[in-house]
Amino acid sequence: xxxLVVLSGAGISAESGIKTFRDADGLxxxxxxxxxxxxxxxxxxxxxxxxxxxxxxxxxLEVKPNTAHxxxxxxxxxxxxxxxxxxxxxxxxxxxxKNVLHLHGELLKSRSTKxxxxxxxxxxxxxxxxxxxxxxxxRPHIVWFGEAVPEMHKAAKIVExxxxxxxxxxxxxxxxxxxxxxxxxxxxxxxxxxxxxHEDRLLDHVHFIEDxxxxxxxxFADLMSK
Ligand code: APR
Numbered sequence: 743x744x745x746l747v748v749l750s751g752a753g754i755s756a757e758s759g760i761k762t763f764r765d766a767d768g769l770x771x772x773x774x775x776x777x778x779x780x781x782x783x784x785x786x787x788x789x790x791x792x793x794x795x796x797x798x799x800x801x802x803l804e805v806k807p808n809t810a811h812x813x814x815x816x817x818x819x820x821x822x823x824x825x826x827x828x829x830x831x832x833x834x835x836x837x838x839x840k841n842v843l844h845l846h847g848e849l850l851k852s853r854s855t856k857x858x859x860x861x862x863x864x865x866x867x868x869x870x871x872x873x874x875x876x877x878x879x880x881r882p883h884i885v886w887f888g889e890a891v892p893e894m895h896k897a898a899k900i901v902e903x904x905x906x907x908x909x910x911x912x913x914x915x916x917x918x919x920x921x922x923x924x925x926x927x928x929x930x931x932x933x934x935x936x937x938x939x940h941e942d943r944l945l946d947h948v949h950f951i952e953d954x955x956x957x958x959x960x961x962f963a964d965l966m967s968k
Pocket of ligand 1: 750764828829913915955
């Protein structure tokens with residue numbers, strides 16, 4: 743079986759009703775991204791950060807996987823599929839995908855501010871004063887701007903073994919995640935599904951499907967069945 747590696751971003755969940763980051767002029771659900779998704783933001787206004795992620799978590803419990811998530815699951819019939827997602831939602835898992843690596847953390851997990859390895863399942867609000875067993879304040883298990891991406895090495899290793907790379911719904915503007923495409927072995931094809939072309943990352947061997955995730959995935963699945 744060929745190894746299909748998928749790099750997904752906010753755009754794949756857009757049609758499920760979760761807003762992307764960069765389609766709203768630097769605002770993210772009305773918030774300044776740096777205020778709610780950075781260690782400095784957390785230091786300055788922890789309550790605001792907790793409220794922001796509590797709202798995102800509540801929203802996640804109300805939305806559903808869409809055709810794009812589901813088709814990626816279907817492709818497991820004919821491919822070994824590995825998904826590397828920048829998304830903190832769990833829509834790939836809820837669609838049934840087996841191999842999902844979260845580069846930027848997960849909304850449904852919390853962790854100690856004192857120890858990044860002390861991680862808990864979390865489907866409720868996190869409040870100031872909620873502590874981990876080491877006494878550290880709980881925070882969302884999310885990789886914020888300026889923080890290291892612990893899963894990056896593992897993700898790069900996965901891309902190195904890809905026969906086909908599918909990039910879906912990501913602006914490829916955030917590093918190191920965006921650099922993952924550089925680990926694809928020479929000559930292996932890249933497909934990009936996005937309604938907006940990103941010319942800056944266009945390479946010779948890229949097949950661009952200029953469409954939304956739910957439409958574009960059908961075209962991609964057709965191409966893969968030939
Ligand atoms: N289908 C597919 N793609 C879409 C759709 C859709 N319906 N709607 C928008 N898009 C595309 C946009 O054109 C854009 O290229 O999805 C991409 C979303 O880009 P970003 O908002 O930058 O999201 P992403 O690339 O996932 O951001 C990376 O940045 O804020 C941080 O940590 C956060 O993981 C996130 C990272």
